[in-house]
Amino acid sequence: MAPASTAVTPGTATLAFDCGSYGSGTATLTATQDGTAATISVSTSAISSPINIGANSVRSTLTLTRNGSGTTEFSGNANPAIPAGSPVSTGPLKGTVAAGDSLEASSLKVVVLGITATCKATSPQSPGPFVF
Numbered sequence: 001m002a003p004a005s006t007a008v009t010p011g012t013a014t015l016a017f018d019c020g021s022y023g024s025g026t027a028t029l030t031a032t033q034d035g036t037a038a039t040i041s042v043s044t045s046a047i048s049s050p051i052n053i054g055a056n057s058v059r060s061t062l063t064l065t066r067n068g069s070g071t072t073e074f075s076g077n078a079n080p081a082i083p084a085g086s087p088v089s090t091g092p093l094k095g096t097v098a099a100g101d102s103l104e105a106s107s108l109k110v111v112v113l114g115i116t117a118t119c120k121a122t123s124p125q126s127p128g129p130f131v132f
Helices: none
Strands: 012-018 024-034 037-048 058-066 070-076 087-096 102-112 115-121
Touching: 012 037, 012 102, 024 087, 024 102, 037 058, 037 070, 037 102, 037 115, 058 087, 087 102
Parallel strands: none
Antiparallel strands: 012 024, 012 115, 024 037, 037 087, 058 070, 058 102, 070 087, 102 115
């Protein structure tokens, strides 16, 4: 039998990102968990697309602080089609977790058409870190 899905809390969190010359703004992170597999989707106003971007063409890596000291990465290239001028959404980004892991986003790297934008978190996640 497959292990039952477990719930991550909170399921959604927000934080602020500074992406340097690409802009700054808030991001909403949505997390899900199925055993040790987890996904996080990101929607952010910190980066807007200057042109139409096709589905599944944004490569993203979300770095999170694990249990207050180490780090872990969630990555992937899943995204909806993004019209020019619209905020960038990416995910689900895939990663691995252990029971009791507490994860808080620290940076987001987005690669679109060979251009890399690196965003640093400028606020803690609210209402708090994801606990798996």
